[in-house]
Amino acid sequence: MTEESHRRYIPDGQDNLYDTHKCRVLRVYKQTEMDKVFLFRFVDQEVGKNWKFKPGQFVELSLPGIGEVPISICSSAMRIGFFQLCIRKAGRVTTKIHELKPGDIVGIRGPYGNGFPMEKFFGRNLLLVAAGLGMAPLRSVFLYAIDNRWRFGDITIINSAKYERELLFARELEAMRDIAEAENIQIIQTVTREDSPNRLKGRASEHLDKVMIDPKNSTVALCGPPRMYKSMFEKLVEMNYDPRRIFVTLERRMKCGIGKCGHCNLGNSTSWKYACIDGPVFDYYDIISTPGMLE
Amino acid sequence: MKTYKLMKEDFPQFLSLLQEKGNLYGPVKSKNHYSFEKIDDLSKLTFDYTRTLMGLKKFVTPPKYKVKHFDKSGSEDVIPEDETNIVIGAHPCDIHAMKILDKLFLGQIKDPYYKKRRENLVIVGHSCLPDENCLCTSTGTDMVSDGFDLFLTELQDFYLVWVGSSKGLFIIMSSEDLFNDKIEMCDIAEYTSWQENRQNSFKTTIPFHLMPDIVHLIYEEDELWDQFGEKCLSCGTCSLVCPTCNCFNVEDKILIHADEVVRERMLDSCTLPYYSVVAGDHDFRPDRTKRLKLYYTHKLKEYIGKWGQPACVGCGRCVTYCPVGINVKTVSNAFYEAIQCVREVKKI
Numbered sequence: 187m188t189e190e191s192h193r194r195y196i197p198d199g200q201d202n203l204y205d206t207h208k209c210r211v212l213r214v215y216k217q218t219e220m221d222k223v224f225l226f227r228f229v230d231q232e233v234g235k236n237w238k239f240k241p242g243q244f245v246e247l248s249l250p251g252i253g254e255v256p257i258s259i260c261s262s263a264m265r266i267g268f269f270q271l272c273i274r275k276a277g278r279v280t281t282k283i284h285e286l287k288p289g290d291i292v293g294i295r296g297p298y299g300n301g302f303p304m305e306k307f308f309g310r311n312l313l314l315v316a317a318g319l320g321m322a323p324l325r326s327v328f329l330y331a332i333d334n335r336w337r338f339g340d341i342t343i344i345n346s347a348k349y350e351r352e353l354l355f356a357r358e359l360e361a362m363r364d365i366a367e368a369e370n371i372q373i374i375q376t377v378t379r380e381d382s383p384n385r386l387k388g389r390a391s392e393h394l395d396k397v398m399i400d401p402k403n404s405t406v407a408l409c410g411p412p413r414m415y416k417s418m419f420e421k422l423v424e425m426n427y428d429p430r431r432i433f434v435t436l437e438r439r440m441k442c443g444i445g446k447c448g449h450c451n452l453g454n455s456t457s458w459k460y461a462c463i464d465g466p467v468f469d470y471y472d473i474i475s476t477p478g479m480l481e
Numbered sequence: 482m483k484t485y486k487l488m489k490e491d492f493p494q495f496l497s498l499l500q501e502k503g504n505l506y507g508p509v510k511s512k513n514h515y516s517f518e519k520i521d522d523l524s525k526l527t528f529d530y531t532r533t534l535m536g537l538k539k540f541v542t543p544p545k546y547k548v549k550h551f552d553k554s555g556s557e558d559v560i561p562e563d564e565t566n567i568v569i570g571a572h573p574c575d576i577h578a579m580k581i582l583d584k585l586f587l588g589q590i591k592d593p594y595y596k597k598r599r600e601n602l603v604i605v606g607h608s609c610l611p612d613e614n615c616l617c618t619s620t621g622t623d624m625v626s627d628g629f630d631l632f633l634t635e636l637q638d639f640y641l642v643w644v645g646s647s648k649g650l651f652i653i654m655s656s657e658d659l660f661n662d663k664i665e666m667c668d669i670a671e672y673t674s675w676q677e678n679r680q681n682s683f684k685t686t687i688p689f690h691l692m693p694d695i696v697h698l699i700y701e702e703d704e705l706w707d708q709f710g711e712k713c714l715s716c717g718t719c720s721l722v723c724p725t726c727n728c729f730n731v732e733d734k735i736l737i738h739a740d741e742v743v744r745e746r747m748l749d750s751c752t753l754p755y756y757s758v759v760a761g762d763h764d765f766r767p768d769r770t771k772r773l774k775l776y777y778t779h780k781l782k783e784y785i786g787k788w789g790q791p792a793c794v795g796c797g798r799c800v801t802y803c804p805v806g807i808n809v810k811t812v813s814n815a816f817y818e819a820i821q822c823v824r825e826v827k828k829i
Contacts, residue, residue, distance in 0.1 A: 251742040
């Protein structure tokens with residue numbers, strides 16, 4: 187069981203937690219046909235200096251007149267004053283976000299959510315498994331681990347997607363491969379539905395045997411569709427990964443971000459969670475005790 | 482707690498006193514229901530009612546309200562101004578519901594919009610007599626000892642006025658000649674007899690104290706839930722009328738001249754179809770049974786874990802207003818009966 191201190195994230199500071207900070211789009215670059223990565227900087231540099239987040243946390247991005255959407259931060263938590271969001275064009279607001287150009291201003295509030303308990307990852311090997319858009323929050327963990335390389339044991343990252351054209355941050359990971367190998371970081375990229383010349387074929391769970399890290403003394407962070415979690419859990423436990431050190435991050439409809447609006451609630455009865463303040467990162471115990479989490 | 486006597490002939494004067502202190506709201510009959518409305522004409526006020534359509538939540542989380550306003554120069558919060566809204570006629574269940582909302586909105590993470598509206602509100606409770614839909618003896622919310630500013634118990638010739646806050650005391654002190662703090666033994670006798678009569682007039686009880694554990698343990702018994710899921714119209718009436726339902730949605734609206742935008746918050750309901758839909762149209766709760774499960778487990782069990790008590794105050798609004806009879810009474814009874822059947826068969 188995780189400790190209480192990690193269970194819930196209470197945002198603080200402002201009088202009105204719904205107030206947004208102005209952020210300027212510095213750069214937009216296309217990842218795939220559907221996904222773009224946006225680099226934001228705080229207009230007020232004082233705010234930017236003090237604005238810190240943890241890997242796995244999210245922000246509410248607000249476009250006046252269109253709406254607000256919760257988006258995971260995908261850049262390293264070690265960099266201060268700016269951050270990146272990887273956004274898929276999936277709905278009304280994100281379609282509008284995709285029209286943003288450098289120089290445009292948006293509203294940001296957050297960070298929200300508990301994020302990954304990175305201090306618990308220290309001193310252990312790290313296995314990251316991402317499927318599809320799950321690479322966005324895990325990239326934040328991955329870059330954080332690289333920035334704090336000395337705190338971790340061996341690191342393996344598995345990035346998977348249905349098609350080559352949907353594989354997020356594939357070029358970036360490929361470009362890092364040499365540096366990564368020198369630092370004992372293993373990068374596995376796999377595509378499930380087509381044969382691609384430079385990639386493995388099959389689901390992430392099928393390539394767990396290629397992972398070089400020692401399962402004992404390892405932490406696992408998963409992000410992908412809930413279906414993937416089920417098969418991953420079975421495999422990982424079979425391979426002697428400690429279930430107490432498996433963390434997943436979930437997606438829900440998070441409208442307010444601070445546990446008021448009720449849309450992101452999960453589970454039933456006493457094991458009731460709001461994904462926005464009790465999550466979005468949950469551990470194996472939460473998954474087992476909260477029905478409906480992996481739906 | 483300070484307690485006073487207010488004679489019935491002084492009651493109109495008391496109402497005018499309240500009107501001087503702020504905007505007075507109270508129960509008014511409109512067509513086939515009662516609701517808390519602004520009182521300009523005191524003769525419209527009626528205290529002989531069981532429940533209003535919406536509880537006190539309409540004062541603190543109105544069905545729809547603006548939270549932010551954007552224009553070219555920037556954004557500003559739309560927080561109501563300082564004003565006093567006095568609502569008279571709230572029943573004990575309404576006050577209990579307000580206490581539950583307070584825990585959520587004014588707990589560790591405070592909601593500024595709720596906070597301001599709550600600070601502006603003065604609650605003057607009023608005693609009530611139950612009808613067949615009232616379940617508050619089962620939920621333990623038939624009596625109230627705090628959470629109000631003033632509470633009036635209507636007896637034969639006078640009102641017993643309970644003072645619950647300094648705001649309430651301030652109202653009393655501004656017109657002290659109306660109130661008498663000498664409570665005689667015969668007054669106490671009259672109050673006790675009235676309270677006992679009231680207790681005896683409750684017709685409906687449900688096995689509420691068992692419900693938290695039952696809804697938890699029965700969670701996977703889909704056929705029990707399906708009997709309600711199949712009937713449910715997903716209309717959201719139960720959430721609208723429930724005094725503790727507070728889920729909200731946020732929407733942006735561009736005004737007609739397109740220079741200004743308002744961000745509006747509106748009540749939402751977990752029984753509505755789109756409630757758990759995320760980007761890419763994935764729905765976490767596609768069927769009605771799942772959404773009803775959410776509604777009832779949240780109300781009856783989850784709140785205990787989070788706030789120490791269930792979120793049902795037994796006001797009977799869902800019993801009165803659900804068009805297909807899915808309410809805390811029928812749900813509790815159906816589950817309890819299903820368990821009783823098994824007990825009979827297995828002789829447990």
